Amino acid sequence: MAVMGKIRLDKYLADMGLGTRSEVKKLLKSKQVTINGETATKPELKVDPETDEILSSGERVVYEDFEYYMLNKPQGVVSATEDSRDKTVLDCIPSKKRKDLFPVGRLDRDTEGLLLITNDGALAHRLLSPKKHVDKTYFVRLRDELSEEDCKKLCEGVDIGEKNLTMPAEITEYEPEGRQCFITIREGKFHQVKRMFAAVGNEVLYLKRLSMGSLILDETLQPGQYRKLSEEEIERLKNNA
Numbered sequence: 001m002a003v004m005g006k007i008r009l010d011k012y013l014a015d016m017g018l019g020t021r022s023e024v025k026k027l028l029k030s031k032q033v034t035i036n037g038e039t040a041t042k043p044e045l046k047v048d049p050e051t052d053e054i055l056s057s058g059e060r061v062v063y064e065d066f067e068y069y070m071l072n073k074p075q076g077v078v079s080a081t082e083d084s085r086d087k088t089v090l091d092c093i094p095s096k097k098r099k100d101l102f103p104v105g106r107l108d109r110d111t112e113g114l115l116l117i118t119n120d121g122a123l124a125h126r127l128l129s130p131k132k133h134v135d136k137t138y139f140v141r142l143r144d145e146l147s148e149e150d151c152k153k154l155c156e157g158v159d160i161g162e163k164n165l166t167m168p169a170e171i172t173e174y175e176p177e178g179r180q181c182f183i184t185i186r187e188g189k190f191h192q193v194k195r196m197f198a199a200v201g202n203e204v205l206y207l208k209r210l211s212m213g214s215l216i217l218d219e220t221l222q223p224g225q226y227r228k229l230s231e232e233e234i235e236r237l238k239n240n241a
Helices: 009-015 021-029 121-128 148-156 192-199 231-240
Strands: 033-035 054-056 068-073 112-118 136-146 170-172 178-185 204-212 226-228
Touching: 009 021, 009 033, 009 054, 068 231, 112 121, 121 231, 136 192, 148 170, 148 192, 178 192, 192 204
Parallel strands: 112 204
Antiparallel strands: 033 054, 068 112, 068 226, 136 178, 136 204, 170 178
16 A cells, blocks of 8 residues: 655554564664665654665565455454453454554454454444444354244344344345344344344354455455455445445
8 A cells, every 4th residue: 555755664664563663673773674775773764655665684564554354253263452361353364564453343252254354444434334334244053943924023123122123134045944044234233143133032053244345255264264355355345335
């Protein structure tokens, strides 16, 4: 991503994951950093991310103001930036550069599937805004058979203890008296899918998010695996959010 204007060298290096500001200063003192072929030791030096070539230990350090990752979140991992007990979704992305990444929305600890990890706050706000009604599709495996009547209720909206009924959902690939289906919702309330099925007397045994807006989970990603979003995926998200 292009970045306008010059920034301090120590910020540049710290933003790209080469350490804290103090660690970066030690790196500079050891004369391992060059700018356009010249050794750089002063942290306050201003660099232009668009035109200057910065190397650390001979490796080029390319500045990225925004990062976008698609993660197939595994069970047992929490959707948080840090946690004293459990592994977080950020721990699943060891190649990340920036330290200000966060998950866009939350998946329960025992829920798998698509999670967008980024530091683009504006995009995250648009995707999560209740006014935008961004579609989110899940695969659901249930404890009990789902009757046609319960399916109809879910598609019309159910009472999950909020001020209003849920917005109408869409259920597909559903077989009457079956125990699994795909459900698309347009809200993001806490534990919403589980609460919706609980409202019709059922229980979700397994839940996996498959899509969010225009972003579709890459089928080649196993639980715990991730990849960067393509430029096309990023543009489509921004245009549709």
